[in-house]
Amino acid sequence: MKKNLKYLILILLLGLSAALWGCMATVGSPTTPSPLKKTGEAPKAAMLPIISSNDQAVSSHATGHLEKCLQDRNAFNFVPKEKVEQAVAAGRYDMTKIFGLSTAEYKALASALGVDYVLHGIVAVRKSLKFTGWRKDVDVYIKLYDGKSGESIDSWRSMTDFAFSDASTELDAKKMGAAAAAHICEKMGQSGF
Numbered sequence: 001m002k003k004n005l006k007y008l009i010l011i012l013l014l015g016l017s018a019a020l021w022g023c024m025a026t027v028g029s030p031t032t033p034s035p036l037k038k039t040g041e042a043p044k045a046a047m048l049p050i051i052s053s054n055d056q057a058v059s060s061h062a063t064g065h066l067e068k069c070l071q072d073r074n075a076f077n078f079v080p081k082e083k084v085e086q087a088v089a090a091g092r093y094d095m096t097k098i099f100g101l102s103t104a105e106y107k108a109l110a111s112a113l114g115v116d117y118v119l120h121g122i123v124a125v126r127k128s129l130k131f132t133g134w135r136k137d138v139d140v141y142i143k144l145y146d147g148k149s150g151e152s153i154d155s156w157r158s159m160t161d162f163a164f165s166d167a168s169t170e171l172d173a174k175k176m177g178a179a180a181a182a183h184i185c186e187k188m189g190q191s192g193f
Contacts, residue, residue: 045076045117046084046110050140051095055125061177062123062140062184069185075193079113087112098122100143107150118145123180138180144193154191158183 047067052059070076088095091112093105100120101109110118121142128135137159144154158180 039074042071042074042077043116044079044114045070045119046079046087046113046115047076047081048084048088048109048118048120049095050121050123050142051098052123052125053098055123055173057173058125058138058177058180059123061174062138062181063177065178065181066119066142066184069181070188070193073185073189075188076117076119079115083113103150105150106145107147110145110147110150116147118147119143120145123177125176136176138176140180140184142184142188154193156184156187156191158187 047063050059050063050066067078071078087109091105091109093101093109100106100122106118106120110116119142121140123141124139126137126139128137140158142156143152145151146153
């Protein structure tokens with residue numbers, strides 16, 4: 001009887017461990033979000049560079065991949081990056097503010113670019129100690145601003161514990177940015193964008 005009880009406890013502990021392991025949010029590799037392509041004319045939008053205080057390469061790749069994903073799904077019709085850069089320079093907007101621009105600045109920028117929406121966000125790359133060793137995790141926060149009012153109308157966050165199949169991915173900014181952007185793009189699709 002005691003032997004059966006030991007096996008039962010062992011099985012319960014293994015089952016609990018497996019259940020807890022399955023609850024952890026992980027991303028195996030950059031994936032393409034579900035192909036929910038909208039029909040009709042997409043609203044015009046400006047994608048401001050996603051800012052980063054500690055890893056500009058991941059930030060740059062996340063910006064490009066998110067813009068491409070949303071454009072491919074026909075969620076937005078983005079103005080060219082060069083036009084956005086010119087408008088930011090002409091308006092002397094401080095793109096280094098971690099909390100973004102003011103409502104009036106988003107409104108003025110949208111007006112200058114002739115867009116319905118402005119997307120802007122931040123990315124942080126964090127180093128953490130896991131059972132498998134030191135890892136880098138990407139935290140992306142994107143906000144959507146209304147072009148007419150400059151007010152924030154929606155936001156999405158991807159704070160995922162990345163588990164990559166090969167060790168080199170943790171150091172590869174392009175893969176990390178693509179994975180984070182794919183996760184945000186999928187969340188945006190689920191909320192109607």
